[in-house]
Amino acid sequence: MITVENLTKRYGPHAAVDDVSFRCEPGTVTGFLGPNGAGKSTTMRMICGLTPPTSGSATVDGVAYRQLPNPGRRIGVLLDASAQHAGRTGREALTVAARTMGVDPQRVPATLERVGLGPTAAKRRVRAYSLGMRQRLGLAHALLGDPRILILDEPANGLDPEGIFWMRGLLRDFADRGGTVLLSSHLLREVEAVADRLVVIGGGRIVAQGGKDELLAGAGTLVRARDAQALRDALAAAGLSVTGSTDGGLLVRAEAGAVGQAAADAGVALTELRPAGSGGLEQLFLTLTATESKQEVAA
Numbered sequence: 561m562i563t564v565e566n567l568t569k570r571y572g573p574h575a576a577v578d579d580v581s582f583r584c585e586p587g588t589v590t591g592f593l594g595p596n597g598a599g600k601s602t603t604m605r606m607i608c609g610l611t612p613p614t615s616g617s618a619t620v621d622g623v624a625y626r627q628l629p630n631p632g633r634r635i636g637v638l639l640d641a642s643a644q645h646a647g648r649t650g651r652e653a654l655t656v657a658a659r660t661m662g663v664d665p666q667r668v669p670a671t672l673e674r675v676g677l678g679p680t681a682a683k684r685r686v687r688a689y690s691l692g693m694r695q696r697l698g699l700a701h702a703l704l705g706d707p708r709i710l711i712l713d714e715p716a717n718g719l720d721p722e723g724i725f726w727m728r729g730l731l732r733d734f735a736d737r738g739g740t741v742l743l744s745s746h747l748l749r750e751v752e753a754v755a756d757r758l759v760v761i762g763g764g765r766i767v768a769q770g771g772k773d774e775l776l777a778g779a780g781t782l783v784r785a786r787d788a789q790a791l792r793d794a795l796a797a798a799g800l801s802v803t804g805s806t807d808g809g810l811l812v813r814a815e816a817g818a819v820g821q822a823a824a825d826a827g828v829a830l831t832e833l834r835p836a837g838s839g840g841l842e843q844l845f846l847t848l849t850a851t852e853s854k855q856e857v858a859a
């Protein structure tokens with residue numbers, strides 16, 4: 561279990577991460593989403609003890625990462641696949657890691673195979689690896705100590721469609737066997753396919769978190785009219801609150817029926833009316849991160 565409590569990181573006056581709290585439970589994949597600069601990497605670095613928080617705490621199975629005696633055996637981390645020793649072969653890099661973790665180096669070839677790096681790739685120097693191969697090697701590094709928890713920052717970066725599909729299966733299987741996965745990604749369709757829970761962050765603050773299905777179902781109604789101001793007035797008159805807007809559409813915290821009725825009562829012609837979640841995670845993400853509204857969905 562990963563527990564993040566009131567985590568804050570300030571760089572001067574700027575809060576990169578602002579009072580962030582969430583938990584990742586065993587048996588689940590948590591998708592960590594947010595636009596560029598939202599604070600995902602900083603949060604993950606704080607969980608892994610690489611960036612000291614200004615305030616708040618993060619623990620792994622109740623213990624701060626830096627207090628874990630042999631962290632690689634408890635938690636597999638992939639934060640920056642390019643930060644690997646370029647002069648070593650894949651096999652050498654993983655063998656060094658195995659020795660550091662106290663893992664039998666005999667496990668290295670099988671771990672490399674597991675991530676799709678066969679004997680030929682294992683013998684090549686990391687500097688000759690493509691980004692996708694580096695990601696695979698980084699994942700092998702994370703899996704080597706047979707941890708029960710994975711923290712992966714953009715692991716699908718550089719992977720081809722087949723690689724992305726493969727990784728989805730690997731993470732799902734890891735969680736289905738009782739593992740805990742925290743995964744950041746810009747590939748929303750991938751996150752939608754694999755995650756059980758979502759934590760959405762914008763401007764350093766959590767804008768939504770909860771079960772994926774609940775978030776998609778509880779996203780409210782998206783409504784659009786040619787006369788946007790008349791629509792706003794109609795919604796206000798009916799006492800319905802607009803929680804955000806995206807591309808000219810309004811997100812309303814109410815059932816589609818109530819929204820349609822409010823528009824009809826005011827004689828406003830609609831051009832679109834649908835549950836916001838029906839547009840999938842991409843629509844939900846754009847809607848949530850386009851506003852400053854804070855929304856929490858019960859787990």
Ligand SMILES: Nc1ncnc2c1ncn2[C@@H]1O[C@H](COP(=O)(O)OP(=O)(O)OP(=O)(O)O)[C@@H](O)[C@H]1O
Pocket residue numbers: 571575576577594595596597598599600601602603
């Ligand atoms: N060492 C640092 N010094 C100053 N500001 C920093 C530092 N590290 C991160 N930041 C700032 O903190 C904010 C959050 O950055 P972070 O890298 O965590 O975002 P992110 O959500 O991972 O973004 P991306 O999706 O682009 O990777 C940004 O405004 C960034 O400029």
